[in-house]
Amino acid sequence: MDADDWLGECLGRLADNGCVDDPAELGSYLPAIDTDTRRILLVELIKLDMAMSAETGRLRRIDAYLSIDPSLLSPDHLPLDLVMEEMQLRKELGESPDVAEYQSRFPKLAALLLPLEQSIAAISSAAMAEVPPEIGIDEQIDDFRILQKLGQGAFAQVYLAQQISMRRLVALKVSFGKGGESESLAQFDHPNIVRVFDQRMLGDSSVHLLYMQFVPGGTLADVVKTLRSFVAAEGRAGVGGWLLLRSVDEQLLEAAQVVPDQSSTRQWIAASPWPQVVAWVGVHLCRALHEAHSQQILHRDVKPANVLLSAEGIPKLADFNVSFSDSEEHAGKVASLGGSLGYMSPEHLRAIIDKDHADQDTIREPADIYSLAVLLWELWQSRRPFQTSAMPLSWSDAAEDQLASRDCAIAVPHCDETAPHAAAERVLEKTLRRALSVEPADRFGDGAEMAGRLRLSLFPQAATLFDPPESSWRAWLSRQSPWVMACLVLLIPHAIAGGLNYQYNMNEVMQTESLKETLRWISWIVNLTYFPLATVFAILQTRSMVRAVDCSRHDQRVDSRDLGNMLELGHRAAIIGGSMWISSGILFPIIFHYLSPDFHVMASLQLFLSSLICGGIGMAYPYFGMAWLATFVFYPHCLRSTMQDTDFDTRAERMVNRSLVYTLIAAFVPLIGSVLMIVIPSSSRWFMLAAVIAGMLGLLVAWFIHHRVVKAWSQMGQVLSTKGTTMPE
Known part of the structure; x- marks a missing residue:
């Protein structure tokens, strides 16, 4: 167990048992672990015990706890936040604590308390002057x-x-x-x-x-507290969306509000695994931040306590007290540096540490994205991604400790790679790690981009498409050269078709040795002309796909035209390749009639039909090869960072319709081959039969790819389609 786990367990036990009778009893709550962690736990236990004692009206002072374990806590090694906690509790009880009193009680802290004396007095007097009197119930x-x-x-x-x-x-x-x-x-x-x-x-x-x-379901801070208590008692195995609803229902009961029944949103939350619920919460909050940022409003204090939950569990961002607007009417206004240290971005922490020289403009939209990522990580893992080991004695020390932790490696999350939702959890982790980048430029461009990425976690099948495991064949193919992949897919079917066509014409059509010799040198001329042209075409048409893949590999936004050209590549290759074969089917008989006047009509028909079969192969199979490559490898790879394509619905409809058309074209290949075998006499029917069987197998492969392509675009539509959403609102 780490410090957060021990802290949740110790505080949970103390909260259940209530305020101790003797402060020394707190020592029994401390586990046998390292001294630094025991000191942290003891301080937090003292804070909770002091707060519970204050609720009885008899606040227990710090001095009563100093004898618990002098090696952990003594007047010479007393954290400043413990003193501030006592002062705050005394003020809540109506007292007026004096800084001089604490300087006398704890001389070692006198130097730290001295610069705080005026600010504490100002806060105290301001609070007494500004907090309105309490209004009674039913008034x-x-x-x-x-x-x-x-x-x-x-x-x-x-x-x-x-x-x-x-x-x-x-x-x-x-x-x-x-x-x-x-x-x-x-x-x-x-x-x-x-x-x-x-x-x-x-x-x-x-x-x-x-x-x-009025949002009656409590806050995400309540959910995190419920999560930590459950994990400390039961472990992570049983964590699910029902935990969020348990926290919401407890708050509804406390506010005397009715729990909604027959709510599809609550049903979805209750049945969903925890990583997907966290991603769902993140999508909503990303949308909220995107809306705020689009109106030049920065929040600057995104944390669980500032996210309210409706009775259905829908999160709502609140508390914009430290936000500011930099719209034209507010231009030049100094930005607030408020916020919560544990959720601040590195640039925000630097501004806190050095207010005199900090550049206010560095705390921009990416800072809110960073804070949201910390919040979501804590909601997912029941602990924040960064741990501070030191016991800070002042606010500036705490800020420096937090800033130092941002440069450390992010805590390894608890994940179940064998679970059905492993793909969703993998996407969630990658999304949060990117949002937690130290450099603002390395994070998501805006809330909408991060929301699109988080939406992927809600659909595990789509997540497998867009973010396959590193060891999978799709991930391996995405790392290969798109030039090589496209050229192989586009040219190999034509090479196979050319070989079959040559063998058929040589064995079945050319009856004399002179005709066979003519076929040989014409084939050389055609091959040396058509195939170089086809290769040049493949290279030129692949440029858009290469640019798109290169941009995605450098985490840059892919141009929509390059995406479109990549998806059109298979269709364009099919049209041009098919046109070449059909034109050769017309041109070859003319050439042979010109060179050999006795070349009969049936042989011309055979030449044309064989070219038509090869045209079908040259159209259907390069198309399906590119459709498969684009659908399952390169298109998802190009969108994995932004998860945004405004033209997705048009592209999806076109891909599905064309896939059906080319499936029909693939069906004509064995059909025409059967006609040739039945109608036209043949001396090598075994060769024709083998060609027909190969055509039938090709048709089955084409139908299989068509089915998979249609299914894949439907799955991608769950995340990218603008026509509607299957995500619970």
Whole structure:
């Protein structure tokens, strides 16, 4: 078990047992592990025990815990955050803690507490001056009847209230003055962003009322807490979407709200494996961030506690208190550096550490993408991707420790490679690792791009197409040269058809030695003309596919025209190749009649029909070869980074329809061969029979590829189609 696992288990046991009678009892909660981890666990246990004791009205001070284990905790080695925790709890109990008192009690922290004295005093006085008095249950303020207190922040009270005039439930935020959150949230009308209805000032006073959508299902922080408790007790094997619903239902019960029945969304969540539920949450939040960013709003504090859940479990991004807008009317406004250290991007942490020299413009949209990736990793693995080993003594130390952890390797996730959803989990991990790149330019371009990638995790079959295992044949083919692959697929069927056509004409059509000799030198002329031309065509037409594959290998967006040309390559090769064979079927009899006037009509018909058969081979099989190569290898490879193709529906319809047409063309090959064998006398029927059987096998292969291509484009449509979605909303 790592530090997070031990922490979840220890805190869970203490929370279940309640506040200890003797502080020394906390020592029994500590496992026999390394000293640094034991020190971290002890500090967190003390915080929880202090908070539980404060709830009884009798706060237990830090001094009572110093005798537990002097090697882990002593006045000379006391973390600053423990002191700040006690000060905060005392303020919540109505006391006014003095920094000088703590400097006297803990002289070793005096230097750290000194620069904080003025800021702490300012925060304390501001809180006392700015937090409005609590409103009683069933009291009315303006147009709102208070039903329940939902929470309290440093400068506001939040209530569940009924808006009398509209007869609806709202979350009512009561504060003094007017903050910037309403201006940020009021711009949005998005299903994954908490909607602000309106704001008003209360009479002539400075009381500000902000009323917004009431989201009763708790937060993702509640889900993470539920997940950690379950993993600590039962392990990861049984983790599933039902855990999210359990957390939501607990919050609904606490808020006296009804659990929805006959909800397709809840049914999907309950039946889905955990990686897919995490990806589903990520898709919704990516959409929310994309909407905010498109309106030049940055959130800058994306974390589980700021994601609310509806009764159906749908996530909604909230708390834009530290967001800012850089639209034209806000140009030049200094950006806030607020946020939560554990979820901050490297560039955000650097700005926190060096505010005087930090470039505010570096904390842009990729910083929100990074924070979201940390959130989703924690939701997936019940721990964050980065671990800090030090015990920070100050805010700046904590920020530096967090920044140092960003350069370390990401924690190896717990994955089940044998599970049915292994492909979805593999895609989820790769997506989050890219979003957690240290350099902003290496992350996703926007929320929509990341959402497209996460959607792939919801459909394991499509995930296998777009992101095959590294050891699979599809992954191996995607690493090969597209020049070589395309030329082999396009030219080999023509070479085989040419060989068959030559043997048939030599054995069945040319009855005299002079005609056979004429066929030999004409074949040389044709082969030295047609095949070089076909090779040049293959190389020229493959350029678009090469550009597309090269862009995808460098994680660059592929041009839509190159994608289209790649998918058209098989069809164009079929048209040109078929035209060459049909033209030769017409040209050869004319040449032989000119050179040998006694060349009979039946022989001309044989020449034409044999060329027609070879034309069918030259059309159907290069097309199916390229359709298979594009569908299963190169097209998914080109879209694996962005998962966006605005022309997908048109392309899919065209591929499916053409596949059916070329299947019919493939059926004509054995049909015409049978006609030749039955109608025209032959001296080598075994040769014709072998050709017909080969044609039948080719038809079966063509039908199989057609079936697989149609199925593959249908699976890709689950992720890429714009006509609708099968993802639960």
